[in-house]
Amino acid sequence: MWQPPPPYKLNFDAVVFSGLEKTGIGAIIRNDKGEVMEAMFAVGPSIENSEEAELLAYRRSLEFSVDARFTSLIIEGDNVNVIQAISSSLSNHSLLGCVVDDVRHLIHGLHWAMPNQIRREENTVAHVLAQYARNLDDDLYWMEDSPPPALVALYHDASLL
Template identity: 50%
Template sequence: MDMVEEFRGAQERLAVNNSTRWVQKWEPPVGLMYKVNFDAAVFADLDASGVGVVVRNDKGEVMASLAARGPPVRDSDEAETLACRRALEFAVEAGFSELILEGDNLTVMKSLISLKPNRSRLGHIVEEIQCISAGLHRFAVSFVKRNANTVAHALAKYARLIDEELVWLEECPQPALEPLYFDSLGLRQ
């Protein structure tokens, strides 16, 4: 009996937790707002970074997207902050003025909504982003997990393969077809 109890105890300690992890999905903006998702990638071997941006409407349709090679960066926070600024500049250049800016770097997203002066090495870039956003009709900031930001992530990774900035208007770029498809599946459920 002692060996049976020892066996059961060992089985309980070794049991794998079968609970499923919560997975966040991309959500379309509400009403007439547009959602601007952005992401960055660091290419240390190329001494460069990458930026991916996608602007979508309330139906999940791509209005505009961008993939661009960025400058060398110290770390992912710098890459994400620069990508955030480029995303907002791109959305404004494309004519959008009612935006939800969505990214997957919590540090960057928190810095954008902070009312305190940002004295970090990236503070001047955060202030530029805040200045640009102040000129918009409506603006909000949203943090999402990486799995809700896959289209922008695919575009940022694609930037490794290009030298100049690529822009697509009202069409789905090839590097983002698969993640965009999976996002659209979530919209129908």
């Protein structure tokens, strides 16, 4: 009997660099063995608060995943309000409601998805990637390779498996 492939895990995070007038976005997709499939550092616009940055990072990381043709994802972020907003079946009438709708639309386009709120300590790799975007003017992508700035965090995650 045919079984779907195990889902991949997407972790995302955002960091607001208020003095630099930009935001850092980090995302990483790993398989069920913890191996890096894809990773990204991205530079986002200047944002006022971390919740808005996290929501934009959620959308950007999902776009990245869809572009890379991942269709079964466990989606992990560390902002409880953002994960709850996306997971809710209620309409979102906030100023960021259109971004919430975008994220929901992207999730519904996947074969299978499970949004999951995790602790900050469990999202270290994505956070390191987002922090590294401070040094960038353009986005960087890795395919099936571990991004060097995140190696220590990846090794730490691997030791927890």
